[in-house]
Amino acid sequence: MARLSVAAACLLCAFTSSARAQTVLKTERCLSGSVIQDRLLEKEYVAGDFHLFYSLQGNDRLHHTGDSNGNGTPDSIENMAIQLQAAQRFYSGALGLRSPLRQKVFANAGQINIYVLRKDRGKGAAFDKVSRERMADGTTLPCALKLIVDTSVNPLRNVTPAHELFHLYQYGYGVFKQRWYLEGMARWLEMPYRDSSKGMAAAAPSLNCPDYANASYDAAIFWHRYAQRYFAPVDVPAGLRQLTYTDGSPVFKQSALPGGAMLAPFFDSLFRASQQISQQQQVANTQWTEKMQRSPQFSQDICDALSAITPQRGAAAR
Structure with missing residues (x-):
């Protein structure tokens, strides 16, 4: 009887833990967005999960409007779609990451919309909320x-689309928005699209994760060197290496991502950490404020999630 009671208690404990996890892992509601409420993007180009909205007139007029194949769609838009689909296949296929559209938190999103707009600052942005946007003419999008x-942005020379898409993958796995993690890791993931001569040749001054808590894009060297030291590379599949832009140039400039085998287990570890911290904070994942998400106090939790999946030094990938 005692054994049965212990077993029952363990089962109840496991059930309770699972139930708590479910209460903090919620699905984002579809909100009314305001990004394009004063804009009119009269053109739409669809490529799989991606819907690209752009304009050939007004303040948001596309800069690169050449149409070399004469199909009615600017090369820059086609190339943006090519880069996004290639990145999606690399992230979800070769790296084994769950697509943002397959994450419970984003279950209400049926597609990924890309708005090509004139920005006053920066080249791109990614959002962690599901929204139904409405244009100035009343057009409402799903x-x-x-x-x-x-x-x-000219995708032939700029990897902003792939960079911003990777942020959606990061948002799908956890609530954290520390810049050294978000921007540093996304910059590292740009490597396969860049010429090898533009790779990260410099040695990281430290492989101690907490040392980078105040960094931003420059933390890319940490992610690169840490992953390369402890984890195996991931090849860019032959089918992806054959992908080209409209001018015939390859989408992927390198044949592998050194240390790429780190990503799937790291994100699984981060996903668990995100749930555990949400339980401790008694705040569901969808209720975290922007200030909480960016708080430096959670940098150590990200480092702990990384440490938890790092092989012993003697077994590290070389």
Whole structure:
């Protein structure tokens, strides 16, 4: 009887823990958005999960309007879609990450909308809320995740679309928005799209994770060197290496991401940490304020999630 009671208690404990996890892991409601409420993007280009909205007139007029194949769609828009779909296949296929549209938190999003707008600052932005956007003419779009890409971006020389898409993957796995994690890791993930001569050749001054808590894009060297030291590389599949832009140039400039095998287990670990901290804070994942998400106090939790999946030094990938 005692054994049965212990077993029952353990089962109840496991059930309670699972129930608590469910209460803090909620789905984002589809909110009314305001990103394009004063804009009119009269053109739409659809490529799989991606819907690209752009304009050929007015303040948000596309900068690069050349149409080399004469199909009626500017090359820059086609190339943006090519880059996004290639990145999605690399992130979800080769790296084994769950697509944002397959995450419970984003279950109400049916697509990913890319708004090509004139930005006063920066080249792109990614949002962690599901929204139904409405344009100035009253056109209402379906519930979606969204990215903004500046009208000046030329995907042949700029990987902003792939960079911003990776942020959606990060948002899908956890509540954290520390810049050294968000921007540093996303910058590292740009490597396969860049010429090898533009890779991260410099040695990281430290592989101690907490040392980078105040960094931003420059934390990319930490993620690169740490992953390369302790984890195996992930090849860019042959099918992806053959992908080209409209001018015939390859989308992927390198054949592998050194240390890429770190990503899937790290994000699984971060997903668990995000739930545990939400339980401790008694705040559901959808209720975290922007200030909480960016708080430096959670940098150590990100480092702990990384440490939890790092092999022993003697077994590290070389």
